[in-house]
Amino acid sequence: MVGYSTAAAAAVCRRQSFVLRCLLGGYNNSGQNNHNFYHSGFQLRMQSAVSGGKSMEADSTRILRSITPTLDPSRHKGQAGKIAVIGGCREYTGAPYFSAISALKLGADLSHVFCTKDAAPVIKSYSPELIVHPILEESYSVRDEDKRSISSKIIEEVDKWMERFDCLVIGPGLGRDPFLLDCVSDIMKHAKQSNVPMVIDGDGLFLVTNSLDLVKGYPLAVLTPNINEYKRLVQKVLSSEVNDEGAKQLLSLAKGIGVTILQKGKSDFISDGETVSAVSSYGSPRRCGGQGDILSGSVALFLSWARQSTCKEELGLNPTVLGCIAASAILRKAASLAFEEKKRSTLTGDIIECLGRSLEAICPATP
Numbered sequence: 001m002v003g004y005s006t007a008a009a010a011a012v013c014r015r016q017s018f019v020l021r022c023l024l025g026g027y028n029n030s031g032q033n034n035h036n037f038y039h040s041g042f043q044l045r046m047q048s049a050v051s052g053g054k055s056m057e058a059d060s061t062r063i064l065r066s067i068t069p070t071l072d073p074s075r076h077k078g079q080a081g082k083i084a085v086i087g088g089c090r091e092y093t094g095a096p097y098f099s100a101i102s103a104l105k106l107g108a109d110l111s112h113v114f115c116t117k118d119a120a121p122v123i124k125s126y127s128p129e130l131i132v133h134p135i136l137e138e139s140y141s142v143r144d145e146d147k148r149s150i151s152s153k154i155i156e157e158v159d160k161w162m163e164r165f166d167c168l169v170i171g172p173g174l175g176r177d178p179f180l181l182d183c184v185s186d187i188m189k190h191a192k193q194s195n196v197p198m199v200i201d202g203d204g205l206f207l208v209t210n211s212l213d214l215v216k217g218y219p220l221a222v223l224t225p226n227i228n229e230y231k232r233l234v235q236k237v238l239s240s241e242v243n244d245e246g247a248k249q250l251l252s253l254a255k256g257i258g259v260t261i262l263q264k265g266k267s268d269f270i271s272d273g274e275t276v277s278a279v280s281s282y283g284s285p286r287r288c289g290g291q292g293d294i295l296s297g298s299v300a301l302f303l304s305w306a307r308q309s310t311c312k313e314e315l316g317l318n319p320t321v322l323g324c325i326a327a328s329a330i331l332r333k334a335a336s337l338a339f340e341e342k343k344r345s346t347l348t349g350d351i352i353e354c355l356g357r358s359l360e361a362i363c364p365a366t367p
Ligand SMILES: NC(=O)C1=CN([C@@H]2O[C@H](COP(=O)(O)OP(=O)(O)OC[C@H]3O[C@@H](n4cnc5c(N)ncnc54)[C@H](OP(=O)(O)O)[C@@H]3O)[C@@H](O)[C@H]2O)[C@@H](O)CC1
Pocket: 091, 092, 093, 094, 095, 096, 171, 172, 173, 174, 175, 201, 202, 203, 226, 227, 228, 229, 289, 290, 292, 293
């Protein structure tokens, strides 16, 4: 099992949890966990807290310290996290690489990529660290009469691994080919049956926005929309436009779908339909493509750690929310470190190189 905190660390977690719950309206004045109070108090607090689009800044440092596992020599390969990215096609090979390598650079033991046949050699050439499965197909390479058998083979191949993964990331550089998206829908259905968490980003959000049933009511799904992807989700689910009541609308959206949503932007906002947290620490003014991909791989890893953490109950937030907060804070820290050094020439690869240092500053590998 994962080597987590000592009793002292657990006490820190409990104190932290209390503070977080108070902030989120989860505790009454005496510190007792009162369920009715939690919900009615939360609603009232949210109504005032979210007016003007404001939300609660999360204590990301404490969360990171609580959920990041210690490096224990008794642990075996795989226990620190096995992540799989479903993405990568003819057009996009960078996005799945960024996502998968970010999980590794933060401490995952194994990172897989399931991509199309022509994207695989390219992704492999970026890094020998990734395990790349060239199994997906786009319509142009498949005859109509073969589609059924090919899609069964694809799902069979992913199923061999499914239960071993701690989390899937669906969508970085996936593209929008209809046949490929049908196969990915099947993969998502199987992931749900196996209770494997899923982080949905990029073209995965295009798929999910058009087929909400794929994630509706699945509490282990995390959607990570950028400004455009968020707008499309709001239009589809709430039948309205994005308004000024930022956190309140996010809360309704997350509740409406029954998942956790990380809304990316100048500040990142995270909601599971019950709470709204914000991460607004300083990042970088560079908006080079690929930063969302770093985030998706990082969310996958941190949420896996949060689910296994012995502190998760004391922290008072859903593990999916904890994973989002941790990932957002680390990405921002890494982006700021990279920008300090590279300024205008900062690229996604530079930010990835700073991920380890950013986590090390908060959770040193050797105490
Ligand atoms: N190296 C790679 O392989 C990478 C591959 N990627 C993969 O690409 C696929 C499509 O994802 P995506 O992000 O390009 O699609 P989407 O979000 O619809 O943006 C499209 C357009 O919307 C606009 N726009 C964006 N942000 C905005 C804002 N804040 N405010 C206003 N407008 C904004 C902007 O339009 P423009 O300004 O050019 O008119 C932008 O060009 C997906 O698979 C993803 O994973 C990426 O991960 C990057 C690295």
